[in-house]
Amino acid sequence: MVQSIAFIGLGNMGAPMAGNLVKAGYTVTGFDVAEAARKNATERGVRVVETIGGAVGGADTVITMLPNGELVLDVWRQLVGILSPGTLVIDSSTIDVEGARAAHGLLPECLTIDAPVSGGTGGAEAGTLSFMLGGDAAAIEAARPVLEPMAGRIIPCGAAGAGQAAKLCNNMLLGISMIGAAEAFVLGEKLGLDHQALFDVISTSSGQCWSVNTYCPVPGPVPTSPANRDYAPGFASALMLKDLRLANQAATDSMAMTPLGAHALKLYEAFVASGHAHEDFSAIIALLRAAKSVDDGGID
Numbered sequence: 160m161v162q163s164i165a166f167i168g169l170g171n172m173g174a175p176m177a178g179n180l181v182k183a184g185y186t187v188t189g190f191d192v193a194e195a196a197r198k199n200a201t202e203r204g205v206r207v208v209e210t211i212g213g214a215v216g217g218a219d220t221v222i223t224m225l226p227n228g229e230l231v232l233d234v235w236r237q238l239v240g241i242l243s244p245g246t247l248v249i250d251s252s253t254i255d256v257e258g259a260r261a262a263h264g265l266l267p268e269c270l271t272i273d274a275p276v277s278g279g280t281g282g283a284e285a286g287t288l289s290f291m292l293g294g295d296a297a298a299i300e301a302a303r304p305v306l307e308p309m310a311g312r313i314i315p316c317g318a319a320g321a322g323q324a325a326k327l328c329n330n331m332l333l334g335i336s337m338i339g340a341a342e343a344f345v346l347g348e349k350l351g352l353d354h355q356a357l358f359d360v361i362s363t364s365s366g367q368c369w370s371v372n373t374y375c376p377v378p379g380p381v382p383t384s385p386a387n388r389d390y391a392p393g394f395a396s397a398l399m400l401k402d403l404r405l406a407n408q409a410a411t412d413s414m415a416m417t418p419l420g421a422h423a424l425k426l427y428e429a430f431v432a433s434g435h436a437h438e439d440f441s442a443i444i445a446l447l448r449a450a451k452s453v454d455d456g457g458i459d
């Protein structure tokens with residue numbers, strides 16, 4: 160049974176995830192390059208050390224939660240030769256599918272899992288994240304008890320890289336559907352429709368989707384949606400842009416036809432470039448309202 164966990168990357172997601180493992184009774188040793196992250200994790204009961212080697216020494220599980228694929232590969236390369244065979248190694252960052260597969264290949268003697276999450280910082284705090292898993296069956300079974308204190312749902316998706324693949328497909332659809340929801344509300348405004356009336360129709364009719372029913376991009380109909388707090392995230396537009404870039408790269412590499420994903424990427428690039436990186440991704444509705452012509456779409 161896993162007792163001792165090394166947690167590398169103690170940022171907005173990693174610190175509360177590591178904190179939930181501490182609460183569940185695991186000994187968690189952490190490492191992060193940023194002082195603020197180290198302090199936050201220490202306050203959550205994580206024993207923070209000065210090096211990656213110091214964090215993983217004696218650990219039977221290693222978890223990485225880092226900003227991008229290059230950093231994940233850089234950290235996983237540092238694990239080569241220092242982990243005992245059979246160590247469970249989990250990456251929960253959102254990264255490219257090829258990078259995830261390459262990471263698995265670095266540690267063939269270990270039980271490796273790509274396990275990206277959805278649910279955001281709220282889910283990380285509450286221990287209700289959805290984990291999408293890629294890896295072989297033995298690794299997935301070994302990972303379950305470790306993930307459970309951080310998880311609402313654990314969904315095995317297939318072989319190495321399948322967790323990242325599922326995450327990118329989901330988030331591409333989320334970006335597209337949020338733009339679609341925003342378009343419907345902007346058109347409704349132009350046609351003189353009340354937001355609540357339009358919400359009451361769409362949320363119970365064939366246009367219903369998470370972007371309308373749970374995360375409505377206009378204030379009022381769904382009190383918990385970021386639109387009611389000046390679009391404070393939630394899920395920042397910069398992170399949606401990151402995920403759309405990864406999805407479009409995966410589409411190019413695999414020759415999948417994703418024209419709406421490609422267009423969603425262009426719209427979020429324009430939105431982030433115009434100073435909205437830190438606003439929730441549902442604030443993209445402002446880009447549509449600001450469009451200068453019907454085929455401008457907010458992009459000059």
Ligand code: NAD
Nearest residue numbers: 168169170171172173191192193196225226252253279280
């Ligand atoms: P973050 O930037 O808050 O945290 C990343 C941490 O990694 C930082 O504290 C940084 O100092 C640390 N770090 C960078 N390089 C390092 C290294 N070489 N060694 C050790 N630590 C290092 O990011 P986050 O919001 O916690 O997101 C982490 C991952 O989770 C990303 O891949 C992101 O796309 C994904 N994700 C984020 C959310 C969200 O809502 N924030 C939701 C789902 C998935």
